Amino acid sequence: MLKNLGGLGRDPLVHFLAIALFLFVGIELVDPKAGASDQTNILHLNEDLLIEYIQYQKKTFNPRFARTYWQSLAPSDRSDLIHDYIREEVLYREAMNLGLQDNDQIIRRRLIQKLEYVTDGFIGDINVSRQDLEQYFWLHQEEYRIEASVTFTHVFFDSRNQFNNSLEEVALQTLDHLLEKSVAFEKSAGYGDRFIFHRNYVARTRQLVASHMGEDMTRKIFQLPINTWSGPYQSPYGLHLVLVVENNPSRLPNFQEVAPLVLEDYRRQRMDDMRRRKIQELIAQYRVEWDLSIQDLSADFTYVK
């Protein structure tokens, strides 16, 4: 958010404002009775003030460093610095007197931003009922969808191995046997070659299976009927016979499963709503007069942030 406002304070006015406020506070402390009318033409100078000024000049906020720097300056450098300070301060005050801050887009933006922060501060804690949460969940269920997963074992035929018969023939022979004997999930390790990744895949996502078996074969695995051997399927490493025992399609979770995430999202949305409402309330205090030049706009125009 702040990045969008990048450069808004590049105008030195922002830190001059800060210095002015310091001055104001300083004057109030030193001479609380000073009349407002005199202030414009009195410019107090003291070492602390200059040390603060150095810090803004050097863009480093380290009083010790600034003091050392100040003390190390030759008298002529010191008077230059004081001169710069006075010049800036006077120009700043004159600019304020001339009302140059009015209609300045940069200052305007910064003030708006500050008021938005202040508004946020008024929002405070949000009370959340379970009913609110569940309702929010029902409206946004799709955002919490659980990925599809699959549980299968496989018998692998390594394309690095040399056979008299083709790899496919061997695979098909083995498939016949696996089907005929209804070879069980946990017996799969008795067949075929060792695969570099896993023998059994339990509740694995499409992304993981695809990284091991390739996209083509993965697409097939996720469509296979359960509890029967089939294949052979080609992966980048060889051929596979596959027994899927569970195929969990992508599904919507129940409320309990995702309650903590729902709470966070709900709170965030409520904050946004309340901020918007706050601003609407402020706008409602104004009567907006429409100029003829924008007559075309529909009457139900609503303000959005």
Place this chain on the structure above:
Amino acid sequence: MLRKPAAFKVSPDTHAMGTMHNLIKRIVVLTGLSASALYGSVKADEPTQLFWGDMHLHTSYSFDAFLSQNYSATPDTAYRWAKGQPVIHPYTHAKVRIDTPLDFLVVSDHAEGLGVMRAIVNETDQLNTELPISQSIKRWFAKQHIRYKVSVNEGMDIFNELLPIQALNSEDDADPVQDPANIAPEPVLGDLNQTRETAWHEIIDAAERHYQPGTFTSFIGWEWSSTPTGANLHRVVVSPNGSKQAKQYLPFGSDQSQYPEELWRWLDETSERTGSEFIAIPHNSNVSKGYMFAETTLRGEPIDTQYARTRMRWEPLVEMTQIKGDSETHSQLSPMDPFADFENYPFYLQADPEAYRVAKGDYVRSGLRAGLEIGEKIGMNPYKFGLIGSTDSHTGISSAEEGNFWGKFAHDSIPEGKRKNTVIGGTKATGWNMSASGLAAVWAEENTRESLFAAFKRREVYATTGPRIQVRVFAGWSFPKHAIDAENIAELGYSHGVPMGGDLTRPQASDKSIQLLIRAVKDPKGANLDRVQVVKSWLDEGGHSHEQIFNVAWSGQRSLDNRGQLPPVGDTVDRETGLYTNTLGSIELSTLWQDPGFDMNQRAFYYVRVLQIPTPRHSLYDAVAAKEINHGRVQIPSEGPAIIQERAYTSPIWYTP
């Protein structure tokens, strides 16, 4: 400790590679068996499974992350990225997504000023304790200054002011904490704890929300960031406990003490008081100015058994590779290692420039060696640690993927930012000096806080520089020969030896030599493997350590020369397009290696290093991407090579006579 699946098979037939002959034999044998309950028991097939994570990640709650323009990435962003969901990048505002999701994540923001910069700029800070008027004005100014600097995206100026400066005392072993140059920044903001507590609780709540036992594990943690006179002594603290324990304390920071002994004392007291468990993980020993694995304590006192015991109680792991470089070894310390100097990072964390000097205490291999030497002297090894990699990214985005690397900080997340941003302080490091590294790999029974934490403590973990290279290593005295190709290598490994991170002691028979059973498998989505190496160190009779590197398995038809060196694997990387092919290298490498120089009277350790074939470095990808705006030329940044050989480092296995 390890649960063994009931359906595990140890049959001599299962290991045989499938020749036609064996296949038929197996079918014949199995035809005689009656089929058990149809498609009965469903199990993953290994006693431990491999889980991948990042144990060192910062979000906008870290002061330096925020000041470097990460204004938006929260712990929630970090977890969503880790789980594979698209997120908004805090700097570019583009939609970004990890290529392969992580299994676990530790969000480890700096304890010092936790959440404070963020709160000041968002005007949610609670920095309103009573102060004398002059300090109150100072605080007001400091806050305005921070807001102003951040609003013009110059927050790094504030970070640079907070950096330490080099020591005035030039003695090598002097205590840097007591150095006259080691001055704590003036606490102009007053008491930070109320603001820190709010941030800490938000971090805890995010971890709790995202914990899905069995699927994704979030750990509660933070970073203790002690850097006296630029010597990096940082530790990431990780706890397996949840909100109930973690809300009973505030993270211990280096503003409380810069001595690790004080951190350990606090961990001890806090675990006693709250029932929390902890480990602390040192990182960036490479820029510790020799202090991380020194021969003395930080105060310059000799290391005694009390120190060694305490350190090993809290610090079973070290993060040896990350974005600020790889800390395995340096060519000045390992002149015989042709793969030393990988992703060196010779830049100290300090405001004033200082030439980098290589010290023994800076690198993991020399640290492990110092551990052997001290262990021999005092009877206890203070540096007996396992190895992990992690990113230390400050963008909330854990990216160790070369082609999907999002920088150290937000402001160096894009090629332009990497080019022009001096990333830290007075050093000249740019975003291209950074390394797109690393990951923590864990062999554990299941993906839960308890199971992963137990694996951290037994050091059954390893580091990679980014790729998901799978590595098994077991050490023992007599593994069955068929184990190399056995599907149940893990079962055989655990039953005949010890896994990475483990210990062996003097064997009963005197003619035995240590064997390592090793299997490395390529990253399913990544490059093939070049070679597997064993790094061995041992103590001679005088108590001095030595090191040697053995090439033990490799791809292709290469052979070792008479000095044991192997020719390079080759290189398929196209410098114009940033593409490479897997026409070189192996998809897996296995071996049963026996140490030819084993002496049962010598202390020793062994760890395994696995190298990939060359692939493009992130800086080459940037150069290719910028081709069109560079008049069609690929200008490879001079900060690093165009290509790298990514690697995995396993935790060592120690032999103690």
